[in-house]
Amino acid sequence: MMPRFSFRNVCCLVATLGILLIEAEASLAQIPTLExxxxxxxxxxxxRAFPALNNTLGAxxxxxxxxxxTNVSFPPITMAHDTGALLIDGQAPKLEQVRWFPYQVLRRGxxxxxxxxSAIRMPYEARGLLFxxxxxxxxxxxxxxxxxINLSANTSxxxxxxxxxxxxxxxxxxxxxxVDEGRSLVLDNSQDKLANCFSFARNPDMLSAHExxxxxxxxxxLQKGASLSFDYxxxxxxEERDVHNLAKDWATHFSTAFEQVQRDWQxxxxxxxxxxxxxxxxxxxxxxxxxEQLRRVYYMSVVSLLSVFRTxxxxxxxxxxxxxxxxxxxxxxxWDTRExxxxxxxxxxxxxxxxxxxxxxxxxxxxxxxxxxTGTLQGPWYSANDLSIFILLNSYLNVTDDHSFLSERINxxxxxxxxxxIATHWQKLVRPGRTLADYGEASNLLECVPSYINEVPxxxxxxxxxxxxxxxxxxxAGNEARARELRTDADRLLPAVLGLYDPGxxxxxxxxxxxxxxxxxxxxxxxxxxxxxxxxLPPKTQQQTTxxxxxxxxxxxxxxxxxxxxxxxxxxxRPDHGPMGAFSAWxxxxxxxxxxxxxxxxxxxxxxRISDVTFEGPFSQARExxxxxxxxxxxIASRGSQTYNASNGGAFAETIIRELFGYQPDxxxxxxxxxxxxxxxxxxxxxxxxxxxxxxxxSGDGGIKIAYSESPSKPTKSTRGIDRQGSAAKxxxxxxxxxxxxxx
Numbered sequence: 006m007m008p009r010f011s012f013r014n015v016c017c018l019v020a021t022l023g024i025l026l027i028e029a030e031a032s033l034a035q036i037p038t039l040e041x042x043x044x045x046x047x048x049x050x051x052x053r054a055f056p057a058l059n060n061t062l063g064a065x066x067x068x069x070x071x072x073x074x075t076n077v078s079f080p081p082i083t084m085a086h087d088t089g090a091l092l093i094d095g096q097a098p099k100l101e102q103v104r105w106f107p108y109q110v111l112r113r114g115x116x117x118x119x120x121x122x123s124a125i126r127m128p129y130e131a132r133g134l135l136f137x138x139x140x141x142x143x144x145x146x147x148x149x150x151x152x153x154i155n156l157s158a159n160t161s162x163x164x165x166x167x168x169x170x171x172x173x174x175x176x177x178x179x180x181x182x183x184v185d186e187g188r189s190l191v192l193d194n195s196q197d198k199l200a201n202c203f204s205f206a207r208n209p210d211m212l213s214a215h216e217x218x219x220x221x222x223x224x225x226x227l228q229k230g231a232s233l234s235f236d237y238x239x240x241x242x243x244e245e246r247d248v249h250n251l252a253k254d255w256a257t258h259f260s261t262a263f264e265q266v267q268r269d270w271q272x273x274x275x276x277x278x279x280x281x282x283x284x285x286x287x288x289x290x291x292x293x294x295x296x297e298q299l300r301r302v303y304y305m306s307v308v309s310l311l312s313v314f315r316t317x318x319x320x321x322x323x324x325x326x327x328x329x330x331x332x333x334x335x336x337x338x339x340w341d342t343r344e345x346x347x348x349x350x351x352x353x354x355x356x357x358x359x360x361x362x363x364x365x366x367x368x369x370x371x372x373x374x375x376x377x378x379t380g381t382l383q384g385p386w387y388s389a390n391d392l393s394i395f396i397l398l399n400s401y402l403n404v405t406d407d408h409s410f411l412s413e414r415i416n417x418x419x420x421x422x423x424x425x426x427i428a429t430h431w432q433k434l435v436r437p438g439r440t441l442a443d444y445g446e447a448s449n450l451l452e453c454v455p456s457y458i459n460e461v462p463x464x465x466x467x468x469x470x471x472x473x474x475x476x477x478x479x480x481x482a483g484n485e486a487r488a489r490e491l492r493t494d495a496d497r498l499l500p501a502v503l504g505l506y507d508p509g510x511x512x513x514x515x516x517x518x519x520x521x522x523x524x525x526x527x528x529x530x531x532x533x534x535x536x537x538x539x540x541x542l543p544p545k546t547q548q549q550t551t552x553x554x555x556x557x558x559x560x561x562x563x564x565x566x567x568x569x570x571x572x573x574x575x576x577x578x579r580p581d582h583g584p585m586g587a588f589s590a591w592x593x594x595x596x597x598x599x600x601x602x603x604x605x606x607x608x609x610x611x612x613x614r615i616s617d618v619t620f621e622g623p624f625s626q627a628r629e630x631x632x633x634x635x636x637x638x639x640x641i642a643s644r645g646s647q648t649y650n651a652s653n654g655g656a657f658a659e660t661i662i663r664e665l666f667g668y669q670p671d672x673x674x675x676x677x678x679x680x681x682x683x684x685x686x687x688x689x690x691x692x693x694x695x696x697x698x699x700x701x702x703x704s705g706d707g708g709i710k711i712a713y714s715e716s717p718s719k720p721t722k723s724t725r726g727i728d729r730q731g732s733a734a735k736x737x738x739x740x741x742x743x744x745x746x747x748x749x
Contacts, residue, residue, distance in 0.1 A: 035293045035691075036278055037304050039271055044105040045620045046113075053629060054643035056105035056622055057330050057650050058134075060127040062317040064330035065134065066649060071098050071114040071121045072138065072154065076330040078170055079132040079241055080317065081378055082160050082199070085172045088239060089155035089218075091138065093119055105622035107308050108270040118144035119227075128255065128262060129269035130316070132241040135255060135262060139234045142227035149226040156190055156219040158201040158239060166335040166376055167383050179217035187212045189253055190219040193245050200245035204256035206236035238262070274311055277352055280692055280699065285323070286355035287694065289348065290662060290702075294688030298616040299609070303661050306593075309624040309654030310345065310352075320380035323356050325349070327374065328626055328648035336383060337652075338374040339364065339393035344590040345655030346397045347663055350404035351694060357401050358410065361394070365415045365423050369394050388444040391427045392467045392533075398424055399474060403670045406696030411478065421478055425487070428471035429494070431464070440501040441465045441516060453577040454567060456523040460516035462505040463533035469495045469502060470537035481673045499541060502534075506546060511553030526568035527582075528558055528591050535598030547602045554595060555607070562617045563628050563639040564592050580642035581627035589624040593656035600664035605684045608665070612657075624654025662690065666702045667709045670695045678702065681709040 044056075055067040063079030065088075072091040077084035090097060093116035104111040109126045124137045142148045161173035177196045184191055189204040190212060205212075209221035227233060238255035240248040255262045276282035278291045292303045315324045318335070327333050327341040337360065342349065349357045363375060364382075369390050372382025398420065402410060411421045418426070431442035441460040444450060451457050476491035505514045505522075513530040514522040531550050534542070542550075557568040566587040567577055580586035592615050599608035618628055618639050626649075629642035641649060662668050667678040668690070677695060683706065690702040692714070699714040 035291050036275055037300075039107045039267070039274055039308070042107065042301070042305055042308055042619075044622045046102045046104045046111075047621055049100045049103050049112075051638070052103060052621075052640060054625065054641040054647070054649050056103055056110040057312075058110055058125060058127050059107075059312045059329060059650060060129050060131070061315055062130065062132055063127075063315075064334060064650070065125075065127065066330050067103060067110045067112060067125070069100060071100055071112045071123050072125075072136065074125065074134065076170070077134075077241075078330060078334055080166065080315075080335050081162050081164055082132070082241060082243075083163060083170055083172050084158060084160050084241070085174050085176060086157055086159065088134065089157045091121065091123075092151075092153040092155075093117075093121075094150050095153070107274075107312060107623070108267050116150075118142065119148065119150065126263060126266040129266055129273070131251065133251065133255065134239045134241075135259070135266065136237050136239070137234065137259075137263060138236075139232055140225070140227065141232040142229060145229060147226060147228045149224070152223045152225055152235070154221045154235070154237075156203050156221060157217075158192055158203070158241065159217050160194075160199050160201060160241060162197060162199060164378060166378055168332055168336075170330075170332065170334055181214035181217055181219050183212045183214050183219070184249070185253060188256070189249065190214060190221075191245060191249055192217065192219075198243050200242060200248050202240050202245075202248040202252040204238050204240075204249075204252035206256045206259040207234075236260075236263075270311075273314075274308065277307060277311065278692070280694075285353045287350075287352050288692065289352050289658070290668075290690035290693045292661070292688060292690060294686065296686050296688060298613040299661065299665070299686060299688065301619055302612055302616050302657050305619040306624060306654055306657035306659075306661075307348075309589075309650065310348070310652060310658075312623055312650045313652050315377075318377040320377055321356065321359065323353060324377045325353075325652050326377075327652050329650040331643075331648045332646060333374070333648065335378050336374040336376050339369070339397075340373070340387065340389040341590075341651065341653045343389075343393035343396040344593070344653045345659045346400035347404060347668070348655050348658050349397075350400045351662075354401065354405045354407075357397065358405075358407070361398055361401060361420075362415055364394060365420070368416075369427070385449070388449045388464060391430050392464060392471070395424060395427050395471050395474075398427075403672050404695060406670075406672050408672060411482065421475075421482060424471075424478065425475050425491075428468065428475045428491070431468040432494075436518070440498070441505075442468065443518065451527070451529065451577075451582045453579045453582050454525065454527060454571075454573050455576055456571075456573050457515055457525045457527060457529075459518050460505075461525075461530075462502055462513040462515070463530050465498065465502045465505075466534040466537045469499050469541075472498075477673060499538070502538070503541065509549065511549035511551070524572070526553070526557060526571040528554065528564070528566050528587070528595060529582075532591065532594035532598055535601055536594065539598070539601040551599065551602060551604060551607070559595070559611060560630060560635045560637060560639075562614055562636075563587060563630060564595065564615075565630060566591055569633060579627075579645045580629040580647055581645065585633075586627050586629040586639075586642055588627050588653060589651060590653040590656035593660045597660040597664045600660075600684075603682065605665075605682070609685055612665075623650060624657065625649050626651040626653065662693075666690050666693075666704055668693060668702060672696075677711060678709050683708045 057066045065074040065077040068075040073087040075087045098114040098116040098121050100114045102113040112123045114121045120141045122139045126135045161176045163171040179192045179194045188208050192201045211222040213220050236259040238252045240252035242248040276284045313326045327338040367382050370386045373384040373387035376383045434442035443459050472491045472495040476488040480488035512526050558564050564587045565584050566582045567584045569584050574584040577583040581588040596608045625641040626647045627642040628639050631638040684704045687705045693700045701712050703710045
């Protein structure tokens with residue numbers, strides 16, 4: 006029987022479809038192109054870390070010079086040395102400028118009156134590289150010269166990785182031979198079943214093969230102002246025939262392959278914001294705002310995550326490695342991943358659930374990261390493990406509304422029992438006669454700052470929050486007696502944590518095993534305590550701690566993790582945790598705490614200031630201050646074993662979603678936003694998901710408001726506290742969710 010539609014129903018249906026199409030088009034229009042997010046040209050002499058390339062299978066990094074790449078890896082394959090330099094008349098050109106794009110690295114240099122411009126890209130889902138080089142004669146007359154490109158691609162296979170990327174400095178010898186009538190160079194290591202191939206779009210005048218390498222040479226004459234390009238490809242792999250065919254095909258259709266890289270990156274980036282996209286199990290909200298600095302920080306944060314997105318590991322279909330390309334290129338650290346827990350729960354909840362199952366089953370005290378070539382945990386137990394895993398579990402549950410996961414058994418415990426054990430694990434770390442948990446030495450905490458050891462306030466404050474949260478979950482499961490025990494334990498621990506505050510200083514003390522107190526002027530206490538027990542801090546404490554951060558840690562364009570006034574500053578000079586820079590998550594967490602304290606103007610002002618750093622490149626593991634004054638220049642850090650790409654940059658999107666827009670869902674209370682106060686900026690988050698419903702969150706003069714998207718086929722149910730304009734139920738200050746309904 007055909008359904009009957011009234012004229013009114015048809016009109017309503019058409020109108021609703023029209024609204025949804027308009028919203029979809031508006032959403033897509035707000036997503037920037039990756040070209041718009043590119044960095045600006047940088048003076049090569051001023052950079053501390055050269056730009057990196059990434060695709061879904063691996064990474065590489067520019068180095069000094071106009072062409073060569075280093076740190077090339079496509080797990081499990083790595084390249085021991087660089088890909089070969091370019092020489093003009095036997096001399097290396099001077100590198101003058103570099104520029105980062107998400108999908109390419111640009112370099113510019115000179116050799117006398119010859120300018121060299123290079124652009125290098127990675128095919129998005131293949132083991133390879135595409136090199137585009139343009140030479141221009143800037144002399145007043147014609148110039149004749151020799152161009153030589155050294156060709157090196159000796160690789161090795163490593164089935165077990167860790168913090169340091171394995172490189173075989175003396176691999177089994179590769180044979181080299183020129184093929185395709187001097188157009189391609191095949192490098193083969195039959196003993197290790199490895200092969201690589203260079204192939205040129207323009208035949209070299211001479212292509213010579215040597216042991217494990219080769220040289221391509223052209224003899225060029227350029228008229229005044231004339232330019233000439235050289236395009237070639239490198240394929241990396243195992244089978245000689247496969248890499249030969251792949252490199253040859255890329256070189257034959259070089260322009261098409263080169264342009265496709267940008268399209269593939271943009272398609273994947275756009276998909277991160279599209280409900281029901283084919284690449285991720287979820288999606289992120291689209292940010293709409295006229296605040297260009299806020300907009301850039303948000304989308305650059307997401308780009309930073311896409312740069313570490315991998316699909317080539319055998320034990321998981323999608324992995325977001327914590328760092329790349331210098332270190333950790335196969336690992337997800339618990340700590341780094343929890344910095345963007347809500348973002349991960351939104352964009353890829355299926356994978357977050359699988360990671361959590363894996364980590365709980367393997368035992369979170371048996372390492373601090375999972376290595377995804379083998380699926381094993383790496384490293385020792387780390388002090389941050391409890392809080393990190395707990396935040397990830399809590400975020401997954403709240404965003405997905407997956408109540409059933411709480412009762413799922415992993416290693417004979419339900420997830421709720423795991424959360425209870427994690428929240429109370431601190432009790433095993435309390436020394437006889439003491440109250441607070443002892444988290445060990447510097448190597449187990451910040452890895453620097455020798456005074457930040459033993460009974461630190463940060464993780465002990467987090468224990469209070471975790472126990473309170475489990476109490477809510479236990480009560481929701483009907484275990485009120487256990488909930489009372491947890492609340493009692495939290496209430497007993499809280500005064501001891503607050504007792505570590507140093508009144509008037511705005512900082513906290515660590516309590517050492519010999520009973521001495523050590524004042525530590527670090528961001529970590531401000532961030533962790535402020536995000537755990539903000540409401541337990543007296544207004545005066547909030548004001549003093551904020552004043553400390555603003556006067557001693559924040560700079561004009563970034564921040565320092567440790568105050569220059571700290572007694573251990575001279576012994577703690579690491580760009581991520583010391584006085585001359587900061588781990589990229591620290592500014593994001595600082596903004597989050599300022600929001601928790603209600604200091605929205607300061608939070609937004611700091612975010613605006615740090616937006617400048619994104620014109621160098623993505624959010625890296627850390628940025629370094631090049632001077633001690635507040636106006637010091639800021640650069641992506643390399644010293645101290647830092648990496649160019651890092652997942653912790655996702656913390657900025659986390660803070661924008663959770664704090665500036667207030668999205669803090671709760672699966673038990675059916676609430677979406679706990680704080681609806683005015684934020685001081687206008688903007689919207691479109692397609693914000695909680696459970697199986699989509700919402701729009703709006704920030705404006707009237708504070709935070711919420712409306713939910715309606716399905717044209719399934720009418721929306723009662724809003725339970727949200728009117729059609731999204732105003733909140735006033736009695737609690739929280740915005741309540743509608744009852745769950747399937748979103749088509």
